[in-house]
Amino acid sequence: MTTIPTTELFWVILTAYVFFVLGAGLFFARNNQSTEDFFFGGRRFSWWLIGMSMLATGVGSHSFAKYASKGFEYGFSSTMTYMNDWFFMPLLLFGWIPIIYYMQVNSIPEYFERRFNSTVRNLSTVTMLLYLIGYIGIGLLALGSLLQPILGWEINTIIIVVAVISGVYVSLGGQTAIIFTDFLQGVILLFAGLLIFGLGIAYIGGFDLFWDNLSTTNKLPLADFNSPPDFNFVGIFWQDGVVGSVGFAFMNQAVIMRFLASRSVVHARRATMMNVLVFLPIGTVAVSNSGWIARAIANINPNIIPETTNPNGIFTVVASLVSNSEPIFAFLVAAVVAALMSSLDSQINASAAVAVNDVYTPLSKNPSEKTRLRVSMLTSLLVTFIGIQAAFLFAQYGTIYEAHGAFHSVVTPPMVTVIFLGIFWQRFSSRAAILTFLLGAVFIFLGIQYPQFFVQPFSHGIEYVEAKPWSYIRALYNVFACTTIGVIVTLLTTKPGNDHYEKIKGLTLWTIKDGPEYFKGSTVNENAGSKITFNGEMIEVAKNTSNEINLPQRLMDELGAKEGDFAYISDVRWYYGGLKSTHANIGKCSSNNNIQISENVQSHGQFDLSKKIFIELEL
Numbered sequence: 001m002t003t004i005p006t007t008e009l010f011w012v013i014l015t016a017y018v019f020f021v022l023g024a025g026l027f028f029a030r031n032n033q034s035t036e037d038f039f040f041g042g043r044r045f046s047w048w049l050i051g052m053s054m055l056a057t058g059v060g061s062h063s064f065a066k067y068a069s070k071g072f073e074y075g076f077s078s079t080m081t082y083m084n085d086w087f088f089m090p091l092l093l094f095g096w097i098p099i100i101y102y103m104q105v106n107s108i109p110e111y112f113e114r115r116f117n118s119t120v121r122n123l124s125t126v127t128m129l130l131y132l133i134g135y136i137g138i139g140l141l142a143l144g145s146l147l148q149p150i151l152g153w154e155i156n157t158i159i160i161v162v163a164v165i166s167g168v169y170v171s172l173g174g175q176t177a178i179i180f181t182d183f184l185q186g187v188i189l190l191f192a193g194l195l196i197f198g199l200g201i202a203y204i205g206g207f208d209l210f211w212d213n214l215s216t217t218n219k220l221p222l223a224d225f226n227s228p229p230d231f232n233f234v235g236i237f238w239q240d241g242v243v244g245s246v247g248f249a250f251m252n253q254a255v256i257m258r259f260l261a262s263r264s265v266v267h268a269r270r271a272t273m274m275n276v277l278v279f280l281p282i283g284t285v286a287v288s289n290s291g292w293i294a295r296a297i298a299n300i301n302p303n304i305i306p307e308t309t310n311p312n313g314i315f316t317v318v319a320s321l322v323s324n325s326e327p328i329f330a331f332l333v334a335a336v337v338a339a340l341m342s343s344l345d346s347q348i349n350a351s352a353a354v355a356v357n358d359v360y361t362p363l364s365k366n367p368s369e370k371t372r373l374r375v376s377m378l379t380s381l382l383v384t385f386i387g388i389q390a391a392f393l394f395a396q397y398g399t400i401y402e403a404h405g406a407f408h409s410v411v412t413p414p415m416v417t418v419i420f421l422g423i424f425w426q427r428f429s430s431r432a433a434i435l436t437f438l439l440g441a442v443f444i445f446l447g448i449q450y451p452q453f454f455v456q457p458f459s460h461g462i463e464y465v466e467a468k469p470w471s472y473i474r475a476l477y478n479v480f481a482c483t484t485i486g487v488i489v490t491l492l493t494t495k496p497g498n499d500h501y502e503k504i505k506g507l508t509l510w511t512i513k514d515g516p517e518y519f520k521g522s523t524v525n526e527n528a529g530s531k532i533t534f535n536g537e538m539i540e541v542a543k544n545t546s547n548e549i550n551l552p553q554r555l556m557d558e559l560g561a562k563e564g565d566f567a568y569i570s571d572v573r574w575y576y577g578g579l580k581s582t583h584a585n586i587g588k589c590s591s592n593n594n595i596q597i598s599e600n601v602q603s604h605g606q607f608d609l610s611k612k613i614f615i616e617l618e619l
Contacts, residue, residue: 013330017337042582042604044263044568045179047270049577053179054258054271055279056186057346058248063287064193064336065142066404068318069311071291072298074231075218078288081240089276092249093269095423095509100256101265102515103506108251108419109358115422115507116430123437125358127415128253132351133383134407135252136163137390139344141403143336144391145312149320150333159391162337162344163384179261182346183577186279192335193286196315199322200293204300213296229463230402235472239405243475247412250419253350263568263578264618290318297321351383352376402471409475410448414440417482425490426501426508432489440482447477520566520619527560531616536571536609540594541602548587549615550596559617561586566619569597569605572612580606583618 070078105111108128113121144158151158204210211219223233249255262268294314298305309317315336323329356376361367367375394403414437421428421436447454451469458477459470506515516524532555549569551561561567563586570581582605590596597605607613 009326010330010333013327014334014337017334043261044570044581044583045261045267045578046263046574047267047274049179049183050258050262050267051271051274051279052186053182054255054275055283056182056189057254057258058275058280059186059189059283059287063283064290064315065145065312067284067288068291068294068315070231071288072294072309072311072314073291074223075214075292075295076221076288077223077231078291079284080222080233081236081244086276088246088249089272091423093272095512096250096419097259097268097272098265098512098515099423099507099509101259101262101268102512102519104519105256106260107253107354107357108256108415109354111507112418112422112433115504116433120418120430120433120437121358123434124415124418125354127411127437128251128354128358129351129383131247131251131411131415132253132347132354133386133390134394134411135254135347136344136351136383136387137392137394138404138407139347140387140391141394142312145310147316147333147336149313149316155395156392159388163388163391179258180577180579189335190279190282190286192332193283193289195328196319196322196332197285197289197293199324199328200290200297200318203322204293204296209300210293210296213299214292215299218292218295226460226462229465230468230471232462232472234460235462235470235475238476238479239409239472239474243412243416243479244405244408246420247408247416251412251415253354254346257346257350257353263581263583290315293322294318348380348384348387351387352379355379355383402468405475406471409472409478410444413444413475413478413482417479417486421483421486421490422508424509426504426510427490427495428486429490429493429496431493432486435489436482436486439485440478443481443485444478447474447481516619520564522564524619525560525562525565525617528617528619530560531614532559533572533612533614534595536607536611536613538593538595539607539609539613540596542596542598544598545600546587546598547584547600548598549584549601550587550590551615552593552595553589555595556586556589559615561617563588565617568616568618569601569607570614571607572614573608580608586617 067078067081070081099105100111103111103114105114109121109125112124140159140163141155143162144155147153147158147162148155201207201210204213223231223236226232226234258271259268262271291311291314294305294309294317297318298307298309304321305314305317316333319329319332323332353376356372356379360375360379361372394407417440418433418436422433443454451474452464455470455474455477456464458480459473462470462473464470501511505511506518534555549567551559556562559567565586566583567586568581568583570578573580582601584597584601
């Protein structure tokens with residue numbers, strides 16, 4: 001293995017970044033007063049902060065490793081795996097997001113218990129933990145592969161060191177630390193990804209030379225429909241576009257927690273649209289282009305980048321070639337570390353949320369909030385350790401892309417099927433959900449063991465390779481098997497009575513209109529969205545623990561508010577992204593001309609009372 005030489009300056013820059021991330025964890029730890037803060041950041045953040053944070057969660061070091069490697073092997077078609085999110089956006093924006101937000105669902109397994117029963121919750125908990133820990137393992141393996149040419153260490157050693165750093169800072173800071181550091185890391189990874197493109201073009205000698213030294217096949221946006229066996233359009237569509245992307249948006253607890261950390265459904269929708277329509281297209285170029293640069297360089301001079309170069313580390317190879325100074329190279333490597341941290345921190349935090357909310361709390365006898373918070377921090381460390389073992393397992397695959405794809409296609413289909421049928425088909429039964437998990441797992445296993453019998457009918461003419469038989473199109477077979485089981489069992493089950501539809505109010509697309517009223521606990525105010533601004537000096541902080549704000553009658557009239565309404569309160573410093581804000585209920589009119597809030601509201605909101613404050617009526 002060839003090691004890329006580094007200097008002391010490189011290590012100073014990289015070490016400074018690591019200490020910055022750890023410092024952020026310590027700084028934001030002071031915001032964690034409850035598991036609500038630790039897992040959801042107090043549910044108060046603005047769309048632009050959440051949107052960039054979602055990008056950083058989705059674009060991890062595995063993205064730089066996966067898509068750069070495919071860019072090196074196949075050119076621009078490497079991007080087709082990233083451009084699949086548009087077709088399910090309406091279902092996400094107007095179905096899933098308002099369901100989980102208004103119904104105050106804290107985890108996917110919790111949704112399954114409320115929609116079906118506790119057995120479905122238990123099955124989904126196991127599946128969700130496997131999914132999240134697998135993501136942690138993939139991220140650790142990816143960064144290990146990218147750093148190995150620089151450090152010269154054994155990849156297992158790199159995985160352990162990175163995991164310890166990540167686990168410590170997430171355990172300290174929770175969701176607030178994740179959101180704010182991910183915002184910065186999202187900016188860094190986008191800038192670094194585009195910077196390496198510019199440096200690569202300059203290294204080659206201009207865009208014309210870059211373009212001319214890519215073959216016609218390298219310039220195509222999509223791969224051939226069913227060839228080659230290890231990278232074709234139809235296989236990638238079903239594996240990444242349907243199972244991967246839909247699974248990531250609808251069942252990834254880390255993404256769900258981003259939605260729930262938003263200040264409202266409106267802000268969660270805005271963040272999602274900004275992420276899919278703006279950030280992801282830019283991110284696609286950022287993570288893939290080093291592979292395109294490498295392909296052009298290899299075509300110009302194979303001695304510089306031989307065809308035998310390990311695709312997993314192609315980003316690092318290109319970064320070392322095109323960087324014209326040590327600080328720039330260190331920055332590019334730090335950006336990849338940022339990409340890992342921004343994905344890994346979210347998956348660790350999400351794993352801990354599922355473990356605490358869906359395993360520890362149901363088994364414990366009414367644990368205190370302080371105990372739950374302590375268990376949450378310890379669980380973050382535990383899932384990090386298990387993620388290390390997953391990384392060692394995934395290291396047995398040829399490339400990170402193949403490892404990630406195989407993982408997605410096996411673990412995701414049962415959960416995605418139950419979510420979709422549960423949301424869009426009110427009759428879908430608990431028995432069908434249980435058998436979708438259990439029999440679905442059986443058919444997935446049979447497809448792995450006997451692909452020529454089970455998977456071949458779905459192969460679309462893709463060539464059979466014994467070492468990796470239809471590894472991509474297997475996702476289609478798995479989704480078909482799970483969906484067929486769910487539909488057949490439901491149709492064979494007695495049609496439920498009216499009490500069933502009453503039970504699932506707000507939990508399906510057809511009953512979503514009941515969600516806002518459930519969230520508020522009373523009828524929604526028709527003046528929702530109205531807003532007033534006033535001087536912070538008007539606020540009196542009362543010594544009580546209620547979650548109320550009391551307004552004088554004139555401000556109640558101006559806001560159009562009624563007692564019991566739900567409101568968002570913030571000082572006017574928008575650039576904090578909601579850190580200096582909170583939600584509260586409108587109480588009775590204050591007895592004087594001042595605005596009264598409780599110590600509890602002020603503690604969570606952390607308002608600067610010397611500045612302007614605004615209140616927006618939400619429900």
